[in-house]
Amino acid sequence: MFIPSSVQPLRLAPSILSADFSRLGEEVRAIEAGGADLVHFDVMDNHYVPNLTIGPLVFQAIRPHVGIPIDVHLMVEPVDALIPQFAKAGANIISFHPEASRHVDRTLALIREHGCQAGLALNPATPLAWLDQVMERLDMVLLMSVNPGFGGQAFIPSTLAKLRQVRQRLDAYADTTGRRIWLEVDGGVKVDNIAAIVAAGADTCVAGSAVFGAPDADGGYRGVLRALRQQVPQSA
Numbered sequence: 450m451f452i453p454s455s456v457q458p459l460r461l462a463p464s465i466l467s468a469d470f471s472r473l474g475e476e477v478r479a480i481e482a483g484g485a486d487l488v489h490f491d492v493m494d495n496h497y498v499p500n501l502t503i504g505p506l507v508f509q510a511i512r513p514h515v516g517i518p519i520d521v522h523l524m525v526e527p528v529d530a531l532i533p534q535f536a537k538a539g540a541n542i543i544s545f546h547p548e549a550s551r552h553v554d555r556t557l558a559l560i561r562e563h564g565c566q567a568g569l570a571l572n573p574a575t576p577l578a579w580l581d582q583v584m585e586r587l588d589m590v591l592l593m594s595v596n597p598g599f600g601g602q603a604f605i606p607s608t609l610a611k612l613r614q615v616r617q618r619l620d621a622y623a624d625t626t627g628r629r630i631w632l633e634v635d636g637g638v639k640v641d642n643i644a645a646i647v648a649a650g651a652d653t654c655v656a657g658s659a660v661f662g663a664p665d666a667d668g669g670y671r672g673v674l675r676a677l678r679q680q681v682p683q684s685a
């Protein structure tokens with residue numbers, strides 16, 4: 450039976466990739482004060498993706514400024530060596546891409562062994578078959594709605610159909626096991642498309658440029674986070 454995810458509470462996860470890196474501590478405090486549910490921390494290595502961002506040292510520096518969970522998205526290859534470092538620094542959720550791990554099952558187990566929730570990130574062209582054998586190891590599926598590497602890209606429309614397929618799989622899994630796996634969408638999420646994204650099955654939305662590109666007059670983010678939530682009235 451298809452159960453729209455909109456019956457679940459919506460979680461908003463601003464991606465700090467679009468934040469002002471010269472004042473990251475203030476920026477993460479501002480998104481938490483504005484009502485964000487998670488902080489999304491993008492790690493890029495100029496190898497798995499053609500961009501280079503921040504790693505465990507910067508994570509460690511901002512962790513004391515944040516009370517809400519931090520969702521670490523590893524766009525790196527190989528991945529395993531970074532997992533203990535982010536876990537030790539206080540990560541709550543760690544996601545990685547299956548193409549970047551020699552042993553996906555082992556990497557998922559490693560994340561949980563270090564006390565974090567485990568996510569598998571699927572690019573627009575990555576088949577859903579990657580999920581088949583590892584459902585019991587997953588706490589979250591991170592569905593990319595842009596090709597990873599950069600903020601500010603346009604949402605790829607075919608993601609909506611893929612989202613519906615993942616939602617069906619996760620709901621079927623929840624029906625048989627009683628265990629719910631989060632479904633996060635990442636890339637090009639805006640005020641004008643979040644309703645369709647949630648209706649298609651997302652319960653967690655990453656938004657980078659939409660949030661950090663629309664500060665309130667006082668530099669906060671309450672207005673844009675409220676506007677995103679208001680598009681999904683049952684979650685507001």
Ligand SMILES: O=C(CO)[C@@H](O)[C@H](O)COP(=O)(O)O
Pocket residue numbers: 464466467489491522595596597598599600601602635636637638655656657658659
């Ligand atoms: O992981 C990525 C990009 O690779 C994302 O988290 C982006 O940072 C989201 O940014 P917007 O598309 O919302 O600007």
